[in-house]
Amino acid sequence: MVPLQLYLILSAMMFIIGAVGVVTRRNAIIVFMSIELMLNSVNLTFVAFSAFLGDATGQVFVFFVMTVAAAEAAVGLAIVIALFRRKQTVNLDEINIMKW
Amino acid sequence: MNSYLNDLVANAPVMIVTMTVLVVMLVEAVRKTRPVATYYVSITGLAFAAVFAITNLTVEGLSFGGMLLHGGYANFFGALFCCVSFFTVILSRNYFERQKYHRGEFYILLLFATIGMMLIASANDLIIVFLGIELMSVCLYVLAGFIRTKERANEAALKYFLLGAFATGFLLYGIALIYGAVGTTNLAMIRNVFAVVSINILFVIGAGLLLIGLAFKAAAVPFHMWAPDVYEGAPTPVTAFMSTGAKAAAFAAFITLFIRTFDFIGGQVNELLAVLAAASMILGNIVAIAQTNVKRMLAYSSIAHAGYMLAGIATGTLDGQVGVMFYLAAYAVMNLGAFAIISLVEHEGDQNLLLDDYAGLSYSQPLLAVLMAIFMFALAGVPPFAGFFGKYYIFLAVIRAKMVWLAIIGVLTSLVSAYYYLRLVVLMFFSHGRATVETSPPRIVLTMIVLSALLVLLFGLFPSIIIQTAQHYF
Numbered sequence: 001m002v003p004l005q006l007y008l009i010l011s012a013m014m015f016i017i018g019a020v021g022v023v024t025r026r027n028a029i030i031v032f033m034s035i036e037l038m039l040n041s042v043n044l045t046f047v048a049f050s051a052f053l054g055d056a057t058g059q060v061f062v063f064f065v066m067t068v069a070a071a072e073a074a075v076g077l078a079i080v081i082a083l084f085r086r087k088q089t090v091n092l093d094e095i096n097i098m099k100w
Numbered sequence: 101m102n103s104y105l106n107d108l109v110a111n112a113p114v115m116i117v118t119m120t121v122l123v124v125m126l127v128e129a130v131r132k133t134r135p136v137a138t139y140y141v142s143i144t145g146l147a148f149a150a151v152f153a154i155t156n157l158t159v160e161g162l163s164f165g166g167m168l169l170h171g172g173y174a175n176f177f178g179a180l181f182c183c184v185s186f187f188t189v190i191l192s193r194n195y196f197e198r199q200k201y202h203r204g205e206f207y208i209l210l211l212f213a214t215i216g217m218m219l220i221a222s223a224n225d226l227i228i229v230f231l232g233i234e235l236m237s238v239c240l241y242v243l244a245g246f247i248r249t250k251e252r253a254n255e256a257a258l259k260y261f262l263l264g265a266f267a268t269g270f271l272l273y274g275i276a277l278i279y280g281a282v283g284t285t286n287l288a289m290i291r292n293v294f295a296v297v298s299i300n301i302l303f304v305i306g307a308g309l310l311l312i313g314l315a316f317k318a319a320a321v322p323f324h325m326w327a328p329d330v331y332e333g334a335p336t337p338v339t340a341f342m343s344t345g346a347k348a349a350a351f352a353a354f355i356t357l358f359i360r361t362f363d364f365i366g367g368q369v370n371e372l373l374a375v376l377a378a379a380s381m382i383l384g385n386i387v388a389i390a391q392t393n394v395k396r397m398l399a400y401s402s403i404a405h406a407g408y409m410l411a412g413i414a415t416g417t418l419d420g421q422v423g424v425m426f427y428l429a430a431y432a433v434m435n436l437g438a439f440a441i442i443s444l445v446e447h448e449g450d451q452n453l454l455l456d457d458y459a460g461l462s463y464s465q466p467l468l469a470v471l472m473a474i475f476m477f478a479l480a481g482v483p484p485f486a487g488f489f490g491k492y493y494i495f496l497a498v499i500r501a502k503m504v505w506l507a508i509i510g511v512l513t514s515l516v517s518a519y520y521y522l523r524l525v526v527l528m529f530f531s532h533g534r535a536t537v538e539t540s541p542p543r544i545v546l547t548m549i550v551l552s553a554l555l556v557l558l559f560g561l562f563p564s565i566i567i568q569t570a571q572h573y574f
Contacts, residue, residue, distance in 0.1 A: 061276075
């Protein structure tokens with residue numbers, strides 16, 4: 001059996017890669033993909049804990065996370081499209097009428 | 101079946117708002133003309149929910165298998181959120197009609213965001229905390245960019261969305277680690293685990309990540325960078341809603357999780373919260389001085405107010421929590437009033453939002469100028485208005501908790517804040533300009549503003565109304 005630590009290390013690495021991607025990438029779509037990576041690393045953590053604790057709550061939580069991520073994706077992509085129609089770009093450096 | 105019905109009735113405020121939003125969606129589906137019916141259904145539903153919440157402030161219990169708290173603490177915040185939402189609905193009809201962007205979807209999204217906030221306050225399980233925060237946030241992302249033909253609004257929505265979703269990642273990872281550490285997501289069970297088991301490192305990391313997520317939603321330094329841009333770019337009624345409702349919801353979650361459940365993890369978080377509070381107070385108040393746009397100025401002021409409330413939470417004492425709950429109610433009325441006046445003075449297309457546009461407002465619109473002055477004095481913390489007692493209770497609690505340095509920073513930054521609040525008052529009354537409003541303000545909006553000014557005065561003169569209610573919950 002694969003020990004719990006390996007799952008946790010893998011998901012922590014996924015989470016950090018996602019977080020670094022959000023901070024460093026400038027394309028709104030890729031930033032959004034990095035956020036999805038973070039959410040999926042959380043799902044992995046939940047499933048791993050759920051299996052090792054023998055408790056179903058974690059897996060139920062994963063379904064909620066997936067649903068919410070889908071809703072977020074719908075809203076997020078809609079916002080990106082609305083912005084793209086106006087500015088013809090999704091580069092975060094060019095989206096700066098107001099200073100960050 | 102019967103107990104299920106009982107649970108529904110016990111959670112009446114949330115259920116009423118939910119039913120309202122379902123009706124509103126039906127009305128929207130068959131509507132042919134302007135969304136006036138939608139507007140009336142929304143305010144009726146919210147008013148009913150608020151009345152239900154206020155009349156059931158003392159009964160408390162658990163429902164839906166221990167997932168939700170009903171009554172008491174949940175109703176205190178439920179009433180607050182319903183009132184904030186009610187005010188916002190009334191404000192937005194006038195605002196969006198002037199912007200020629202009056203759409204029915206607005207009310208649906210606003211009501212859903214309100215349900216999310218109410219769920220946060222009634223959560224007794226981390227799943228509900230997460231779902232409530234997301235329901236609120238996803239609706240707010242859309243609301244921030246609601247006028248989608250405006251570039252500024254698009255930009256605000258994108259920034260809010262990206263940083264909000266980023267914060268959600270931290271929040272969720274924190275919840276996952278806490279689940280791993282204690283083996284349950286139920287808050288009551290987590291509390292019991294704490295009584296017998298020593299705290300492990302996994303839990304501390306989880307709580308830290310959760311703190312980051314919540315600090316982001318509350319716009320506390322150093323997780324505040326989205327707030328000025330979003331508050332500036334979003335439609336003014338939405339800004340009013342976010343800066344009062346969403347902030348109150350974040351603090352409701354703070355109190356539920358960090359005080360009522362984790363009990364500060366043995367006092368380790370107090371110091372960290374105190375530092376965040378001090379940073380928010382200093383940065384918010386100082387940067388606000390440099391602003392020329394009124395909405396942006398109030399955005400920084402709201403960061404500073406988040407700092408005062410965090411200071412109250414950092415004490416970890418009963419006085420501090422009661423102070424925070426009072427402050428949230430007081431801040432809601434004074435900030436809503438201020439933003440209502442800004443939305444009346446604002447012209448179509450984000451015009452007339454600069455501080456200089458308020459020069460001489462007292463000559464053309466004396467009533468608005470006087471009301472705005474009241475809200476500014478209240479925000480600055482001048483007695484006898486509500487803001488003074490809010491700060492008084494919080495600083496008193498901070499001193500009693502032996503964090504004198506934090507109280508000193510709080511008082512000094514309040515002095516700094518008086519400069520930019522009073523500058524607006526001086527501009528309105530003592531300088532000549534051509535401040536105008538587009539159309540004469542509608543009577544219902546004026547009534548609401550006067551009402552909130554009266555509440556600011558009432559909370560200031562009789563703070564015990566709220567304090568005594570809040571003291572029951574701890």
